[in-house]
Amino acid sequence: MVERLIRSAGNFVLLVAFTLLLPFSCAAAFLWGSADERWLMKVAFTFLGPFSAVLWFIAFSHLVRQRRAGYFMQLVIFVGAAAVIYLLLVNGAYRL
Numbered sequence: 001m002v003e004r005l006i007r008s009a010g011n012f013v014l015l016v017a018f019t020l021l022l023p024f025s026c027a028a029a030f031l032w033g034s035a036d037e038r039w040l041m042k043v044a045f046t047f048l049g050p051f052s053a054v055l056w057f058i059a060f061s062h063l064v065r066q067r068r069a070g071y072f073m074q075l076v077i078f079v080g081a082a083a084v085i086y087l088l089l090v091n092g093a094y095r096l
Helices: 003-020 023-031 035-063 071-090
Strands: none
Touching: 003 023, 003 035, 023 035, 035 071
C-alpha cells in the first residue's frame, strides 16, 4: 500500500517536471534532435503545451509577483494556449 502511494507520488512529480521542462526539451529536439525526436516533441507539445503554459504562469506568479495565481487567469492562459495551437494546426503552420 505504501509502496503504491510512493510510486504514484513519484509519477506525479515526474509528470510535472516533464511538463515544466517541455519548452526546453522541444527546443533541444528541434536544434539537435533526429526526425523522430522532433515528431515526439511536436506531439507532446500539442497536448501538454497548455498545461505547461499554466504551470509556468503559476511559477511566475509565485516567484516574481509574490501572489497566488487566480483560477480565472489560469483558465484564460490554458484556453489561449490551446487556441493558439489549434489555429496553428488548422492553418497548416504547424503539422504533426
